Amino acid sequence: MSKEKQNKEKLTDEVVADLAEIQKVVKDAIDKGAASVEQVHLSIAKMPLKYLERIERIENATKKVGDIQEKTIGYVYDLIRRVNSRVDGIANDLLKKTGGE
Secondary structure, three states, X not given: OOHHHHHHHHHHXXXXXXXXXXXXHXXXXXXXXXXXXXXXXXXXXXXXXXXXXXXXXXXXXXXXXXXXXXXXXXXXXXXXXXXXXXXXXXHHHHHHHOOOO
């Protein structure tokens, strides 16, 4: 194999390694960001319900609404994490096809 071809392959391996590292950083950032935003979202969503629960006539209904709201918010962020995981898998497959790990 010529030295030029070896250098190109080495560069390709280096580029693939860099892309794999970028992929990992992006996946982790999205996962951590989703978790942080989810916590803020839940906290803000609970604020008005906390006061509405003090009204005796609607206390039970308010708690049910809060439960539904919390589950819905959880589902949204779970979906974000699942999509991120799937994209990560696709990126892994593409990197493997280019000769990466």
